[in-house]
Amino acid sequence: MHASxxxxxxxxGLICYILCxxxxxxxxxxxxxxxHHISPKEVTLTAQAAGFAVSKGNKQxxxxxxxxxxxxxxxxxxxxxxxxxxxxxxxxxxxxxxILKKPYSQDIQGNFDWGxxxxxxxxFTEIKVNDVRPLAAAPLFFRWxxxxxxxxxxxxxxxxxxxxxxxxxxxxxxxxxxxxxxxYSAFQDSGxxxxxxxxxxxxxxxxxxxxxxxxxxxxxxxxxxWVALLLxxxxxxxxxxxxxxxxxxxxAVCAVLGYVFHRNSGVFQGIVxxxxxxxxxxxxxxxxxxxxxxFLATFAIVICLNNYEFSYRWPKGVRxxxxxxxxxxxxxxxxxxxFTNIFYKVSFVGLLANMxxxxxxxxxxxxxxxxxLFSCIGLGLLFKPVIGFLLFLFVxxxxxxxxxxxxxxxxxAWKTNKIICYYALLFLLFxxxxxxxxxxxxxxxxxxxxxxxxxxxxxxxxxxIYLLNDWNKNAILLKTSNAESVLIGAEIDGExxxxxxxxxxxxxxxxxxxxxxxxxxxxxxETLQEKIKINKIVFPFQDIWPGEEIKQGPLHIQARxxxxxxxxxxxxxxxxxxxxxxxxxxxxxxxxxxxITSGNGxxxxxxxxxxxxxxxxxxxxxx
Numbered sequence: 001m002h003a004s005x006x007x008x009x010x011x012x013g014l015i016c017y018i019l020c021x022x023x024x025x026x027x028x029x030x031x032x033x034x035x036h037h038i039s040p041k042e043v044t045l046t047a048q049a050a051g052f053a054v055s056k057g058n059k060q061x062x063x064x065x066x067x068x069x070x071x072x073x074x075x076x077x078x079x080x081x082x083x084x085x086x087x088x089x090x091x092x093x094x095x096x097x098x099i100l101k102k103p104y105s106q107d108i109q110g111n112f113d114w115g116x117x118x119x120x121x122x123x124f125t126e127i128k129v130n131d132v133r134p135l136a137a138a139p140l141f142f143r144w145x146x147x148x149x150x151x152x153x154x155x156x157x158x159x160x161x162x163x164x165x166x167x168x169x170x171x172x173x174x175x176x177x178x179x180x181x182x183x184y185s186a187f188q189d190s191g192x193x194x195x196x197x198x199x200x201x202x203x204x205x206x207x208x209x210x211x212x213x214x215x216x217x218x219x220x221x222x223x224x225x226w227v228a229l230l231l232x233x234x235x236x237x238x239x240x241x242x243x244x245x246x247x248x249x250x251x252a253v254c255a256v257l258g259y260v261f262h263r264n265s266g267v268f269q270g271i272v273x274x275x276x277x278x279x280x281x282x283x284x285x286x287x288x289x290x291x292x293x294x295f296l297a298t299f300a301i302v303i304c305l306n307n308y309e310f311s312y313r314w315p316k317g318v319r320x321x322x323x324x325x326x327x328x329x330x331x332x333x334x335x336x337x338x339f340t341n342i343f344y345k346v347s348f349v350g351l352l353a354n355m356x357x358x359x360x361x362x363x364x365x366x367x368x369x370x371x372x373l374f375s376c377i378g379l380g381l382l383f384k385p386v387i388g389f390l391l392f393l394f395v396x397x398x399x400x401x402x403x404x405x406x407x408x409x410x411x412x413a414w415k416t417n418k419i420i421c422y423y424a425l426l427f428l429l430f431x432x433x434x435x436x437x438x439x440x441x442x443x444x445x446x447x448x449x450x451x452x453x454x455x456x457x458x459x460x461x462x463x464x465i466y467l468l469n470d471w472n473k474n475a476i477l478l479k480t481s482n483a484e485s486v487l488i489g490a491e492i493d494g495e496x497x498x499x500x501x502x503x504x505x506x507x508x509x510x511x512x513x514x515x516x517x518x519x520x521x522x523x524x525x526e527t528l529q530e531k532i533k534i535n536k537i538v539f540p541f542q543d544i545w546p547g548e549e550i551k552q553g554p555l556h557i558q559a560r561x562x563x564x565x566x567x568x569x570x571x572x573x574x575x576x577x578x579x580x581x582x583x584x585x586x587x588x589x590x591x592x593x594x595x596i597t598s599g600n601g602x603x604x605x606x607x608x609x610x611x612x613x614x615x616x617x618x619x620x621x622x623x
Contacts, residue, residue, distance in 0.1 A: 017276075021283055025284075027283075033124060034066045038125060041099070043097070047067055047080075047095075048064065049065075049087075049092050049138075051090055052146070052175075053082070059083065060082045060086070061080065062088065077123045077125075078126065079123050080098075090142050090145070092136070093135040093136035096127065096132045101126050103119075103123070106470070108468055109466050109477070109499075109504065110500040121282075151376075153169050164391040167196070168364070170197070171196065172198075173240070188402075189345075191347035191349065192354065197244070198245055203236055203245060203248035204248065207229070209366070211225075244290060247298070252270070254273065296335055297334055300331055300430065304327075305326065305327070329351060330430065333426055340411055344412070344413065344498075347407060348406050360393070364394055411502070413504070415505060417452050427445070462623065463622070464623070465621040467601070467613035468500060473491035474492070474601035474613060476597055481592070484511075485504070485506035488601060489514065489515065493524055494523070494529075494530070501532055508535060509535065510553070511536050512537045513538050513557070538550070546584065554590050555588060559585075559586055561573060561574045565612075595623065
């Protein structure tokens with residue numbers, strides 16, 4: 001890729017806009033949003049379906065674009081839950097009745113937060129629909145699009161098992177349905193989960209297939225281009241037209257127009273322009289994992305395919321697999337920090353697996369599309385054994401790769417400074433063939449990386465406490481400036497605790513301190529130990545009395561008479577024996593810090609200041 005691309009004002013404007021969003025923008029409802037009408041009373045909404053319904057068991061969920069509430073104009077989007085079979089079609093106008101509520105949100109460190117996920121899509125309200133009345137049918141074109149999608153999904157559900165139909169629908173349309181937990185985990189561990197999402201590769205594949213057929217039939221180049229864009233656009237709509245597909249189609253438009261008018265910068269410009277378009281319309285998309293992964297992977301692939309060219313003297317087959325290898329490697333390197341900080345695992349077989357599974361997925365996509373077309377004319381059964389075998393083979397390979405030793409290794413999340421340094425070095429790696437460009441850039445980039453690491457070492461290290469609450473089950477997570485991790489209490493589910501530890505960069509747990517024997521803690525500890533190594537479990541506290549002290553490594557733990565809170569959160573102190581020794585508080589001290597934990601982990605006390613936890617939330621405290 002020519003270095004001049006990085007001098008374009010449009011690109012630098014986008015970078016500045018993204019930084020402004022990351023630092024200064026927080027997703028939230030505007031003053032006219034339906035969110036401000038939440039109340040215990042049932043309301044009636046007039047709304048239009050903003051996409052396809054997604055089936056979840058006996059329910060169908062869909063996003064509605066609100067037009068009015070109880071007859072008064074309103075705005076915003078609401079996540080609606082319908083009984084199965086009652087959800088509206090895309091673009092259909094309906095009247096629904098139900099009770100509005102805030103999306104369920106559980107912000108436990110390192111764990112999935114449904115409310116935050118919806119907020120990244122600019123949705124701040126949910127409704128469970130009690131009654132629905134159609135008001136206006138969807139336009140004919142969208143009814144046609146919806147009918148095709150439903151026919152495709154039903155075709156595979158009718159002819160194949162639940163898992164195989166889910167894989168077929170996932171590869172073809174990004175609708176994986178009720179995929180079993182074990183198979184979905186195998187897709188994650190093999191690094192192939194992205195193949196179950198309709199992405200830019202699908203749009204590009206449709207476009208290229210049309211071009212190949214046009215050339216084969218001797219059609220005019222310009223006419224073939226328009227047909228390719230038309231069919232790719234129809235596919236984009238059938239597959240749901242979400243952010244990755246919309247971005248990919250916009251890129252395809254720019255690339256095809258560049259090809260038609262002999263301009264070679266169409267793809268790169270398409271990425272930048274589509275990113276601008278999505279973020280201007282929905283700024284909250286910058287916080288959506290799918291958006292981040294889509295653009296990072298696409299940028300990486302475009303840059304590497306332009307900079308690392310393979311000789312045309314190589315055999316076509318060798319060159320094809322070399323390009324697949326480059327595409328897979330560049331996208332996985334670009335997505336490594338994102339995958340790590342979301343899933344807390346790395347697939348070491350992903351590179352090898354994708355070398356095999358990506359081409360096979362392209363074959364499957366074509367075969368599944370042809371199977372549907374032949375099914376429409378009653379000839380589908382003739383090809384069912386072939387499609388069934390290909391689906392079986394694909395699933396078998398996914399499970400085989402996932403079963404490799406070290407297929408997926410649990411890892412800790414990366415800090416922001418480490419991510420910045422990583423991408424700086426990756427940028428240099430991707431541009432190594434541009435020797436003069438790299439020679440100009442490598443010194444300032446390496447200098448910035450070194451300064452950032454030095455700054456982090458001397459100024460950003462601190463003691464951090466995380467008060468975790470999961471429906472009034474508590475735990476306290478301490479990370480010292482020396483990167484030692486201490487967990488106090490294990491009332492919360494062990495898998496959630498493991499994710500909390502990974503998210504703060506802890507590769508293992510140094511100390512687990514148990515102050516009581518509340519029911520369920522031992523089971524949680526067993527689950528935690530399956531995910532992360534615990535170096536030492538300290539459980540002497542059933543026999544300790546006020547004034548006694550225990551030393552564990554750098555920690556000093558001293559028992560004290562209980563510090564408690566009443567219903568108004570006012571402190572009171574137990575100054576003598578009350579018949580039980582489990583109502584104690586503990587002063588935990590280390591180098592440069594000291595605090596008292598009490599109330600079974602509900603709050604800490606430091607220098608006379610009380611820091612309470614919050615229901616279903618995480619409270620971070622820097623000591």
